[in-house]
């Protein structure tokens with residue numbers, strides 16, 4: 529397990545966000561507005577995933593760290 533950077537990051541997008549989602553985070557709930565909340569089990573940091581549309585038929589994940 530590498531060093532967890534969740535506690536020092538504020539936001540990620542694109543490939544970096546995708547990578548974190550795939551390898552590091554666990555889906556825990558949705559926020560009731562169609563967005564998904566993910567948890568980092570190492571740091572107990574929660575992330576909110578938003579989808580941002582790019583171009584005509586593509587979108588990108590944007591992760592924002594939830595403050596506690």
Ligand SMILES: [Zn+2]
Pocket residue numbers: 532533534535552568569570571
């Ligand atoms: Zn983490």
